[in-house]
Amino acid sequence: MRRKYYLIVLTGLFSCQQPATKTPKQDAAFKDPAYLTELKFLNTKVEFGRVPRDTNLTARYLFVNTGKKPLIISSVLPDCMCTSYKLSNKITKPYDTGSVVLTLSTKEKVGPVQLYSTVMANTTSKMYALKIVANVK
Amino acid sequence: MKISINQIFFVLCIGTLISCKSKSNNYSTLSSSAASAIQYKTINLDTLKLDSVHTSFVGDIQISKNNLYYIDRKFCYVFKFNPQGKYINRYLGQGNAKNELPIKNITMSAFLPNGNSLFLGTNWDVFIFDTNFNKLDDYDINWHSRASKEQMASNPDPEKMYMYSFLYFGNMVATNTKLYFPVASQHAKFNPTIASYGKETRILGEMEIANGYVDKVFGRLSPLYHNNLNTLVFGYAMVDLRTDKDLLVAFPADPFMYIADGDFVLSKKFGSEGREMNTKYVNVNDTRMFHQNYKQETSKKGYYTFIKYVPETQTLFRGYHKNGQSATDGLQVYMDDVLIADVDVPVNFRVSGFIAPYYYSNSFSNEDTEEIKLYRFMLK
Numbered sequence: 001m002r003r004k005y006y007l008i009v010l011t012g013l014f015s016c017q018q019p020a021t022k023t024p025k026q027d028a029a030f031k032d033p034a035y036l037t038e039l040k041f042l043n044t045k046v047e048f049g050r051v052p053r054d055t056n057l058t059a060r061y062l063f064v065n066t067g068k069k070p071l072i073i074s075s076v077l078p079d080c081m082c083t084s085y086k087l088s089n090k091i092t093k094p095y096d097t098g099s100v101v102l103t104l105s106t107k108e109k110v111g112p113v114q115l116y117s118t119v120m121a122n123t124t125s126k127m128y129a130l131k132i133v134a135n136v137k
Numbered sequence: 138m139k140i141s142i143n144q145i146f147f148v149l150c151i152g153t154l155i156s157c158k159s160k161s162n163n164y165s166t167l168s169s170s171a172a173s174a175i176q177y178k179t180i181n182l183d184t185l186k187l188d189s190v191h192t193s194f195v196g197d198i199q200i201s202k203n204n205l206y207y208i209d210r211k212f213c214y215v216f217k218f219n220p221q222g223k224y225i226n227r228y229l230g231q232g233n234a235k236n237e238l239p240i241k242n243i244t245m246s247a248f249l250p251n252g253n254s255l256f257l258g259t260n261w262d263v264f265i266f267d268t269n270f271n272k273l274d275d276y277d278i279n280w281h282s283r284a285s286k287e288q289m290a291s292n293p294d295p296e297k298m299y300m301y302s303f304l305y306f307g308n309m310v311a312t313n314t315k316l317y318f319p320v321a322s323q324h325a326k327f328n329p330t331i332a333s334y335g336k337e338t339r340i341l342g343e344m345e346i347a348n349g350y351v352d353k354v355f356g357r358l359s360p361l362y363h364n365n366l367n368t369l370v371f372g373y374a375m376v377d378l379r380t381d382k383d384l385l386v387a388f389p390a391d392p393f394m395y396i397a398d399g400d401f402v403l404s405k406k407f408g409s410e411g412r413e414m415n416t417k418y419v420n421v422n423d424t425r426m427f428h429q430n431y432k433q434e435t436s437k438k439g440y441y442t443f444i445k446y447v448p449e450t451q452t453l454f455r456g457y458h459k460n461g462q463s464a465t466d467g468l469q470v471y472m473d474d475v476l477i478a479d480v481d482v483p484v485n486f487r488v489s490g491f492i493a494p495y496y497y498s499n500s501f502s503n504e505d506t507e508e509i510k511l512y513r514f515m516l517k
Contacts, residue, residue, distance in 0.1 A: 127212040131504075
C-alpha cells in the first residue's frame with residue numbers, strides 16, 4: 001500500500017482515484033420498502049465551459065422529496081479528492097427541498113473534465129449521479 | 138565419448154543465456170506478416186437500444202454466456218439484458234451487504250470463461266462473484282512489495298513489481314484461474330517521459346484469481362517504442378486471450394500485433410496499418426505536462442484503441458482513431474491473422490463480443506435522453 005502514495009500522478013493515464021473510501025454502512029431502513037421515499041433532482045449536470053486552472057468551481061444541485069416518507073441522504077461520494085460537498089439537510093421532509101453543493105478545485109486539472117458524485121438515499125432508485133463538466137485552460 | 142565438467146558448464150551457461158533472452162523478449166527474431174484478403178468493404182450496423190434502467194450512464198457492455206451485461210461503474214450495478222436488449226435483472230450495487238460492492242467505483246471488470254465475474258475497486262480491492270452474482274471471494278491484490286518508500290524512491294528498477302500499477306483505462310482479460318492486465322509505471326524516475334522506458338518497462342501483469350497474488354509483471358513494448366520518445370505518449374499495451382495459453386498483444390502506436398505465451402515468448406507478428414492515421418506523435422519530457430499532452434494527442438492523432446478476439450468465430454477485431462478531424466473510426470477484422478476488412482465505424486466504437494449470429498459493440502450512453510444503445514452486426 002505504501003508505494004501507492006509514492007507514485008507520482010500522471011492523471012491522464014490513470015483514472016482519478018481516491019484512497020480507500022468505503023461506502024457507509026446502510027441502515028436496515030434503507031432496504032425496508034416501508035421507509036422508502038422518492039427523490040427528484042431538478043438538475044444533475046452543471047457545465048462551466050472554459051475555466052482557468054487554480055479555480056474553485058461551485059455547482060449547486062436542487063432536489064425535492066416527492067415521496068411520503070422523510071428523505072435521508074446517507075452519503076455523497078465525489079469521484080476524487082479534488083471535489084468536496086455540502087449537503088443542505090441530511091433529512092428532508094416530504095415535499096420539502098434541499099441541495100447538494102459540489103466544489104471542484106481545478107488546481108491539478110487540465111483539458112476537458114467530467115467528474116461525478118454519487119448520492120445515496122432511502123429511495124427505490126437508491127443512487128443518483130451528479131456531474132460537473134468543465135474545460136480547464 | 139567423454140564430456141568434461143567444463144563442457145557441461147559451458148552448455149549450461151549458454152542454455153541459461155538463451156533462456157533469459159527469450160524471457161525478456163524476442164521481437165528481433167520475428168518475421169512479419171501484413172497479409173490482406175479483403176472480403177468486406179462495409180459492415181451494416183444495427184442500432185440496439187437497451188431497455189431503460191436507472192443508471193449513472195457511466196459504464197460499458199460485457200458479454201458472458203449469451204447475455205449482455207451493462208456494468209454501471211459509478212453505481213456498481215450490473216444490469217443483465219438478453220441479446221435483444223430486454224432487461225432481465227439487476228445485480229450488485231454500492232453497499233455493504235454480502236452481494237453488494239463496498240467500493241466507490243468499479244474501475245475494471247471481467248467475466249471469466251466459467252461465467253464468474255471479477256470486479257476491481259479503486260484501491261486494488263477485488264471482488265469475485267459466481268454466475269448468480271453471489272459473492273465467492275474478496276481480497277486485496279498482493280504485489281509482494283516489502284520495499285520501503287525510500288527504497289522505492291531511490292531504486293527505480295523496472296524489474297520490480299512495486300514500480301507498476303494498473304492501467305485503469307485499459308482492459309483486463311481472464312482465464313478461469315489467471316487475470317492478465319496492462320501495467321504502467323508512474324515512478325518519478327521511470328515513466329513514459331523518459332527514453333529508457335521504451336526498452337525497459339514491463340507492460341503486463343498476471344494475477345492468480347484464487348488468491349490475488351501477482352505472479353509477475355512481464356513483456357516489453359515493441360521495438361517501435363525503443364528509440365522514439367514521441368511514441369511513448371502511447372506507451373502501453375492492450376491484451377486479449379486467443380487461448381488459455383496464447384496472449385494477443387497490441388500497442389496503440391504499432392501497426393503490428395503479436396502473439397505471445399505466458400512468458401512473453403513471441404511466436405508471431407502480423408497486422409496492417411490503419412487508414413488515414415496521423416501518427417506524428419509528440420511526447421514531452423516533463424512529467425507535469427504528460428497528462429495535458431496525452432489528452433491533446435488522443436484528440437488529434439491516430440492510434441489503435443482496442444483489440445478483441447472472438448473465439449467462437451476465431452475472428453480478431455482491432456479499432457483505431459484516425460486523426461482529429463475524421464467523423465469515423467476504423468475497424469479492422471482479421472481471420473487467421475489475415476486482414477479481411479477495414480471499415481468505417483462510429484467514433485469510439487469497440488467490439489464487446491459475440492452472441493450468434495451478431496457481434497455486439499460497446500455501449501453509447503446519452504444521459505440527457507437517458508438512453509443506452511449499442512450496435513450489432515454480422516460479417517457476411
